Amino acid sequence: MDTSTARLDDAWEWWTxxxxxxxxxxWVRDAVERQVMADIMAATNALHGGRPAPSTEDAWHVRxxxxxxIANWAGGLRLAARAGGWALRPVVGRSPGDPVGMAExxxxxxxxxxxxxxxxxxxxRESRVPPEKExxxxxxFLTGPGSVEDLEPFFYDD
Incomplete structure (x- = not known):
């Protein structure tokens, strides 16, 4: 089932x-893969204003x-995948590819x-707000220590 919890858990599995x-x-990233990751980080603004996520001290309307x-990440990643010729795949209930490469x-x-x-x-459309926990x-997942925001330190191939 594609719930927000399953999606986050499986996204972490693919990222890890x-x-x-x-x-x-x-997997040693090539120059194109390294540049794509740098471009993704440049195109997707930090969400937290410099504070560790989640920034629960912010007013709920700000959050x-x-x-x-967060939605901007989707568009940036679709563009990156198209530019590099990588196919984005559903992650929920599936294991990452073998071998792992840029698509994962x-x-x-x-x-x-x-x-x-x-x-x-x-x-x-519906004025339905996702749950705060979600x-x-x-x-x-996207920002803070040990998150996607820290892309480069995770890879030793620079």
């Missing part, structure tokens, strides 16, 4: 598999605005951005 493959030397910023971290992070797009659609978990 990518990092492990890189650290073990089984709701972050749904749109992109697909894992895309799953969270796509969830943000769905949340933004519900908010705009937004907080997405924020924590």
């Amino acid at each position: 598999a990518s990092v492990e493959e890189a650290r073990e030397g089984r 709701i605005g972050r749904i749109g910023r 971290p992109l697909s894992g992070v895309y799953a969270i951005g796509e969830q943000g797009e769905r949340g933004m659609t519900r908010l705009l 937004i907080a978990r997405a924020e924590a």
